[in-house]
Amino acid sequence: MNGPVGKAVSDDLSEAVTYPVDAFISREYAQAEPERLWSKVWQQAGRVEELKQVGDYITYNICHDSILIVRDTPETLRAFHNVCPHRGRRLVGNNTGGGPKTVAQDTGAHSAKGNRLRFSCNYHAWTFDLDGSAEHIPDAEDWGGMLDHVCTSLTPVQVDTWGGWIWINMDMEAGPLREWLEPAASLLDPFQFEAMRYRFRQWGIFDCNWKVALEAFLEAYHVQGTHPQLMKYGDFYSFSRVIGMHSQTGFDSKEKREASAAATSVHRAAGEDDPRYTIAKMQAEFWETIGGSTTETLVKAAQRLPEELPEGTPAAEVHRHWLESARRDDAARGVDWPEISDREMAAAGLAVALFPNMNLIPGPTFSLYYRVRPYGTDPDKCIFEAVALDRFPEGEEPETEWTYAEQDLSQWPHVIAQDISNMVEVQRGYKSQGFKGNLPNPWQERKVTNLHRNLARYMDAGAPTPIPGPSDATEHSRLSEIKEGAQNAEHS
Ligand code: FES
Ligand SMILES: [Fe+2]
Numbered sequence: 001m002n003g004p005v006g007k008a009v010s011d012d013l014s015e016a017v018t019y020p021v022d023a024f025i026s027r028e029y030a031q032a033e034p035e036r037l038w039s040k041v042w043q044q045a046g047r048v049e050e051l052k053q054v055g056d057y058i059t060y061n062i063c064h065d066s067i068l069i070v071r072d073t074p075e076t077l078r079a080f081h082n083v084c085p086h087r088g089r090r091l092v093g094n095n096t097g098g099g100p101k102t103v104a105q106d107t108g109a110h111s112a113k114g115n116r117l118r119f120s121c122n123y124h125a126w127t128f129d130l131d132g133s134a135e136h137i138p139d140a141e142d143w144g145g146m147l148d149h150v151c152t153s154l155t156p157v158q159v160d161t162w163g164g165w166i167w168i169n170m171d172m173e174a175g176p177l178r179e180w181l182e183p184a185a186s187l188l189d190p191f192q193f194e195a196m197r198y199r200f201r202q203w204g205i206f207d208c209n210w211k212v213a214l215e216a217f218l219e220a221y222h223v224q225g226t227h228p229q230l231m232k233y234g235d236f237y238s239f240s241r242v243i244g245m246h247s248q249t250g251f252d253s254k255e256k257r258e259a260s261a262a263a264t265s266v267h268r269a270a271g272e273d274d275p276r277y278t279i280a281k282m283q284a285e286f287w288e289t290i291g292g293s294t295t296e297t298l299v300k301a302a303q304r305l306p307e308e309l310p311e312g313t314p315a316a317e318v319h320r321h322w323l324e325s326a327r328r329d330d331a332a333r334g335v336d337w338p339e340i341s342d343r344e345m346a347a348a349g350l351a352v353a354l355f356p357n358m359n360l361i362p363g364p365t366f367s368l369y370y371r372v373r374p375y376g377t378d379p380d381k382c383i384f385e386a387v388a389l390d391r392f393p394e395g396e397e398p399e400t401e402w403t404y405a406e407q408d409l410s411q412w413p414h415v416i417a418q419d420i421s422n423m424v425e426v427q428r429g430y431k432s433q434g435f436k437g438n439l440p441n442p443w444q445e446r447k448v449t450n451l452h453r454n455l456a457r458y459m460d461a462g463a464p465t466p467i468p469g470p471s472d473a474t475e476h477s478r479l480s481e482i483k484e485g486a487q488n489a490e491h492s
Helices: 027-038 177-181 184-191 210-215 228-233 275-289 296-303 315-332 342-348 414-429 446-459 475-491
Strands: 043-047 056-062 065-071 077-081 113-115 118-120 127-129 134-136 156-162 165-169 197-206 238-243 246-251 351-354 358-362 366-375 378-390 402-404
Touching: 027 366, 027 378, 027 446, 043 056, 043 065, 056 366, 065 165, 156 177, 165 177, 177 184, 184 246, 184 342, 184 351, 184 358, 197 414, 210 366, 210 378, 210 414, 210 446, 228 275, 238 446, 246 446, 275 296, 275 315, 275 414, 296 315, 351 446, 378 414
Parallel strands: 197 402
Antiparallel strands: 043 165, 056 065, 056 113, 065 077, 077 156, 118 127, 127 134, 156 165, 197 378, 238 246, 246 351, 351 358, 358 366, 366 378
16 A cells, blocks of 8 residues: 655546645745646636627636637637737726726726727727727837837737637647547537526635635535535435546446446436435425526426326436426427437536636536636635526527625525635645645545646646555654655655
């Protein structure tokens, strides 16, 4: 059991590992993130449905950078650094990335949005077309012909779409989005997220590192400790697995690991009780205490199970009947489910983490997802978002806005509030001198470990390393052994 200390871990992260706390609490680490990490990775920056008309724009702020994304033609989007090339004024204001408050345009909103056919800077009135080129420079002749297109244009950023989301990458040399998202994109394509629309989107600024907030949703190992009220529906035992840069969890059983993975991302609900009632109760509870991870149609169809099926109907049959009748209900109101085979359902699993900062629960007619970003370069703060997508009959999609909610548990759905209740306590705990380093579950928490392995590749610090296993050492020398392991992890 004595694992080699400081050595690289295996590709599938199957061994017991540890990693240090710098990624969560070090100011130096947080200050290095914009350049080492965020300037190089594809990031989900919004939904295509937010940019319908030519000239529609949104901003996406990450650390101290702000990105302006605009629909420049009916078919295409463009993205630019949101900064005026003249003397550096932020072109479109709003302050959610952190840092100093802006004055005139700071609405305190989640992000800026609107419609403009050209962007005029409020400082000296340089004006830019939707393709980013300077359309008007007051007194341009004063430069005596020294200005060219490149120096006067907005600085471009890569932009692409997948799943109905807009993705940006500040690195113009970075490879294509699709390549970045694979193999996760292929697992998730059958769900056709591009046909879903926002049902709710809530955000807040929390007092913890963005990784602490994201990790609160990466695994189901925490259900027994954090959401004990859900244990009556099954044990939520789940496998976790590396899928390239990304990772996933799926329902599992201790007896037959993975072999019994539920062939659905819609929780079956288990236990000794009558499955008709268990599914009905669980769906009602999900709707009330999460507000996502299911839909109104699924909840209503579940409530009918006891009257539609005889007592003693096997659980798998109840589950199939429930999904089929929900599918029929949706079809009747003009909402068609995509064809997703059992194999495709099982392959997608319970939840997929897309590196670096998004985790999504896929369903045939819904998705519940979380995106978390740093707040400036403050290691102790983050911008947290929870979003529910649904399918709607064409023309009946609701108009939604980002709703701000304090880090006050009463302002969040109960189950999400339970997750939030761990965040600040973890951030505090990581500063304890008595904390010896993380010990993620090697079977159920590989998503968390994979995040840190990936981060270490960008940040050059904090790589997970195998823990030294039990030994006959005295308590004192065992402690120094563990500490040494964590230090090696820090420097690897
Ligand atoms: S800084 Fe924008 S026009 Fe001068
Ligand atoms: Fe949770």
